[in-house]
Amino acid sequence: MSEQSEALVKKVTDNGITTLTLNQPERRNSLSVAMLEALSTELESVSDDPETRVVVLAAAGKVFCAGHDLREVREQFDSHEFQLKLFNLCSKVMQQIVNLPKPVIARVAGVATAAGCQLVASCDLAVAADTARFATPGVNIGLFCSTPMVALSRNVSRKHAMEMLLTGEMVDAIKAERLGLVNQVVDEQALDEAVYRLAKTIAGKSGFTLRIGKEAFYKQLEMGLAEAYDYTSEVMANNMQAADAQEGICAFLEKREPDWKDK
Template identity: 85%
Template sequence: MTAAAEPLVKKYSENGITTLTLNQPERRNSLSMAMLEALSAELDLVADDSETRVVVLAASGQVFCAGHDLREVREQFDSHEFQLALFNQCSKVMQQIVNLPRPVIARVAGVATAAGCQLVASCDLAVSADTARFATPGVNIGLFCSTPMVALSRNVSRKHAMEMLLTGELIGALKAEKIGLVNRVVDEQVLDETVYTMARTIAGKSGYTLKVGKEAFYKQLEMPLADAYEFTSKVMAENMQANDAQEGICAFLEKRKPEWKDS
């Protein structure tokens, strides 16, 4: 009997933290159409899972994600329809991460290039091993990283984004931290400890509050200053009516631990 094939995306949940692991190391965890569809399906499940409070996005093997599967792309050179479907599917996944009502932390070990770098930039937070490297190298092969540019340019300054996009050069983890692509850089030996300590800290908050805050964060980013303040004032006033906000304020004043109801 043939052993069952390993899933393209492995899922493990414990204590409110769900880890989704890209699981095709022999293909450098590339974002083939199949990988994108598998990741999209898992993100849909997590979005509806009330037990999940935080998501960790990880990868098997020595490469976090090498971007799109160039072998697959080459096989479909003559199909504009496939190319458009591939990039649309990738864009859908990146937006699923941003729109997910749970914070997403990228756990980055190894190389994250092109759409793999886009994946890191799309996550809410990113913790990197000090040996990790990042690049948007499409320009080196005649295919500008236009979709990765969307996430990259919303995380780092214009000049840093343009330098990565125009040179295609790899940057180290410390520079990625300096320009805002990742939050923290740590020794690979303590990468998991750092990631899951952060995840547990966030998982201890009100799930309702995290959902409200994440959604408002991304919405206000695209607004003019006055509109952003008007919008977030309404969000806070509405948030104040929630059970968890009132419980949290009372718990703080009464010097006790809050009991969240996620509502």
Template identity: 80%
Template structure:
């Protein structure tokens, strides 16, 4: 498929582009851009991604985010060479994993839906990145793993996102064996929403993104926040909380416009309020 991304650039001290950003029609695409390092989540990459997510959080024009990557590896997890250079520094290791955890939470807390566009391999923190996104579309050649156990470093932080996406037994199987799973199994256990032939990956991802971007941005924000908050609540508390959310939502301009438009058989005109 013809390359259609235009880029704004996040610059590191070495002036290398780490994260490309392109926005069009309410869809912002963030693309990891260190294919020579397998798009690993170095401290610099995490900081660049965090910065872009913070900008998007206050960008009223963005309704949907697509998270993509250049190269044949979506993300190989942390940069193990960087980690090795800091073996003697517990302070750095803690800062690295805290920064990674911050980025994952930024994705979950972002008031915009995030779709992972997965081509190639997503391992360790890269698999965590996919699991942290609200939706994921994968090429049929994509593969996933949490292989930390193979090198003596259990994937404890990836476990947080993984265990909130798939069943306990499937999560434990991935974490304990460290073995790679294919796209078909990833879809079956709920790690990704759908798989497509790689040549149709962009078509499917952006079809999904456009469908979501056509909705009220205000409503999407309310719904995403409520979804994640109610997940951790007991049943009774979840219903009490979401009943209030719906009542508050009903007072919004977009809810009232949407209901009127439906009854009047016309397309709604969103005000995002």
């Protein structure tokens, strides 16, 4: 990993939980090309890491993520090639999160706007401090949040997504929870406790089972009802042949803790 990657995204693994921290608070943890490349590298590194069962995505400072780096964007106004590279790279990172074979929990303190809001919506779960705020404010500067819209519209209802996209107004943490953008809202002082309690609970499950379950969840969402049932029936039948499924069932019936082998 490069020194730049180390500087922009910090990585710490403890008891099966890997925390990736956006680490450029002086730039409001903006998703510059360098930041996106660093985050992409770290996501790739944890994908096959047997020590990682759950990923927590956090940010240093008072802002979770302010979206794209508008200074960088302004410097490249005349380069369609750069703009396309930036948005394609951002889209790649969001899909890496969805396709990562480990659950990803967003730890949100402060503001998450535009692509920062997209980042939260792309994570499997999100826990927010009561002081957190969210917005897709591109419409306010003449640049509609079209790519953030993809993740947002897959997490909240159409009308609520359109309201955020068309008004660009801030949504507080309580409303974000009501809309389904975050799972829970806690006092800012209790944020780490809530995040890592959730992460620890998930990390205690079979990594194999988590992987196939997350993959199946997102695949079936894009299917029709009958196709989704056919697909998930096949997934469950295959899952039943796994050592962890058989161990888990036996442990339940025998009233003991399962001994996961992650296979």
